[in-house]
Amino acid sequence: xxxxxxxxxxxxxxxxxxxxxxxxxxxxxxxxxxxxxxxxxxxxxxxxxxxxxxxxxxxxxxxxxxxxxxxxxxxxxxxxxxxxxxxxxxxxxxxxxxxxxxxxxxxxxxxxxxxxxxxxxxxxxxxxxxxxxxxxxxxxxxxxxxxxxxxxxxxxxxxxxxxxxxxxxxxxxxxxxxxxxxxxxxxxxxxxxxxxxxxxxxxxxxxxxxxxxxxxxxxxxxxxxxxxxxxxxxxxxxxxxxxxxxxxxxxxxxxxxxxxxxxxxxxxxxxxxxxxxxxxxxxxxxxxxxxx
Numbered sequence: 001x002x003x004x005x006x007x008x009x010x011x012x013x014x015x016x017x018x019x020x021x022x023x024x025x026x027x028x029x030x031x032x033x034x035x036x037x038x039x040x041x042x043x044x045x046x047x048x049x050x051x052x053x054x055x056x057x058x059x060x061x062x063x064x065x066x067x068x069x070x071x072x073x074x075x076x077x078x079x080x081x082x083x084x085x086x087x088x089x090x091x092x093x094x095x096x097x098x099x100x101x102x103x104x105x106x107x108x109x110x111x112x113x114x115x116x117x118x119x120x121x122x123x124x125x126x127x128x129x130x131x132x133x134x135x136x137x138x139x140x141x142x143x144x145x146x147x148x149x150x151x152x153x154x155x156x157x158x159x160x161x162x163x164x165x166x167x168x169x170x171x172x173x174x175x176x177x178x179x180x181x182x183x184x185x186x187x188x189x190x191x192x193x194x195x196x197x198x199x200x201x202x203x204x205x206x207x208x209x210x211x212x213x214x215x216x217x218x219x220x221x222x223x224x225x226x227x228x229x230x231x232x233x234x235x236x237x238x239x240x241x242x243x244x245x246x247x248x249x250x251x252x253x254x255x256x257x258x259x260x261x262x263x264x265x266x267x268x269x270x271x272x273x274x275x276x277x278x279x280x281x282x283x284x285x286x287x288x289x290x291x292x
Contacts, residue, residue: 084257092251204231
């Protein structure tokens with residue numbers, strides 16, 4: 001998942017850059033600093049990512065502290081443990097051909113119980129040193145039914161109990177003398193199988209989805225086509241390796257995973273360090289992010 005889902009929103013405690021190459025981890029294609037095309041999908045990074053960010057990522061609502069045993073069990077049984085660097089690059093070309101390029105780096109950790117950690121290192125980066133502190137850390141823990149927002153620089157954290165949203169009550173409707181005109185029906189997106197390719201040493205299967213905004217729907221004098229390409233690992237389909245979105249209005253956004261490690265991250269990454277000052281916030285209902 002991109003932190004982006006995916007949530008490509010779109011990504012945060014203690015730095016763990018060294019774990020990406022830890023012994024026992026199955027490092028996939030370590031020549032990571034080579035350019036290759038997270039998303040995110042989602043992403044949207046979105047998977048926090050558009051991989052996010054879509055995975056990827058970007059951020060779990062277990063239905064209160066106790067949560068739903070069935071839902072948590074299902075989440076634990078389908079989650080794929082892994083860690084990776086999620087890199088998002090957005091390129092926008094202006095009318096005078098000026099190009100604006102923005103980059104951001106998020107370190108993503110997922111365990112087999114469905115817990116997720118996002119370390120946001122901000123813009124302009126594609127790699128960081130082992131001692132570099134992230135700007136912000138977010139931990140989603142469906143096991144404990146909590147979301148943590150960490151500030152590594154001042155060693156503080158905010159904890160929020162995440163409850164499953166309560167559906168709104170059914171509203172009684174009556175005929176209106178002035179009914180709201182129906183919105184125009186947009187054409188259904190088309191999907192295209194892109195086959196397979198190897199990304200970060202992993203076989204990936206791709207799909208392109210094309211959306212069309214009809215002429216006049218947004219004041220446009222001609223149809224606008226938006227494409228989303230997503231690449232999932234064949235062996236572990238819940239891992240979104242790369243997402244590319246081309247939208248003439250905003251430019252191109254590419255979110256990808258690098259330094260992929262198919263291994264269980266250390267359990268302490270999903271806990272608030274003992275020396276942090278934790279403030280508990282009032283619980284709020286939050287939508288559940290994409291799981292990977």
